[in-house]
Amino acid sequence: MTEKQKRFCDEYLIDCNATRAYREAYPNCKKNSSADAAARKLLGNTRIREYIDKRMAEKNEALIAKQDEILQTLTRVLRRQEMDTVVVTCKERRSGYDEKGKKVITEKEVPQLVQVPTKVSDLNKAAELLGKRYALFTDKVETDVDMDLNITIDYGEDDTG
Numbered sequence: 001m002t003e004k005q006k007r008f009c010d011e012y013l014i015d016c017n018a019t020r021a022y023r024e025a026y027p028n029c030k031k032n033s034s035a036d037a038a039a040r041k042l043l044g045n046t047r048i049r050e051y052i053d054k055r056m057a058e059k060n061e062a063l064i065a066k067q068d069e070i071l072q073t074l075t076r077v078l079r080r081q082e083m084d085t086v087v088v089t090c091k092e093r094r095s096g097y098d099e100k101g102k103k104v105i106t107e108k109e110v111p112q113l114v115q116v117p118t119k120v121s122d123l124n125k126a127a128e129l130l131g132k133r134y135a136l137f138t139d140k141v142e143t144d145v146d147m148d149l150n151i152t153i154d155y156g157e158d159d160t161g
Contacts, residue, residue: 001047009051077126083115
């Protein structure tokens with residue numbers, strides 16, 4: 001694969017716009033129609049398609065959370081190690097005197113971001129999800145048991161005799 005083809009692939013991966021990617025990789029191409037046709041031809045190339053598919057898979061793998069990451073996040077929420085950001089409005093009050101000597105009080109509301117531990121409802125939901133994952137809350141348990149059942153009924157001695 002040439003450097004220009006590799007650049008085309010990298011540009012294509014940004015927004016999946018083949019025409020734009022072709023024009024970035026091959027700046028001498030002036031017409032959109034020519035760039036579009038050439039880009040489609042490049043996308044039909046097996047090596048280029050494999051390279052793009054490989055890079056897309058790597059990109060998706062990095063973006064999508066894995067099972068362990070999800071379980072670790074739920075555990076941090078359960079232990080209240082994750083912090084929530086809350087907007088709190090603080091009032092600033094200032095007093096002073098105007099040019100006539102009259103006392104003037106000004107109030108100003110200022111929003112501030114404050115970090116707080118996760119809510120109890122979030123903790124409960126994390127506990128519920130982790131409990132479901134580890135089957136802690138099963139209502140019905142099915143088991144397979146291999147055994148013989150013998151029932152003997154004793155009616156006492158026979159008095160007919």
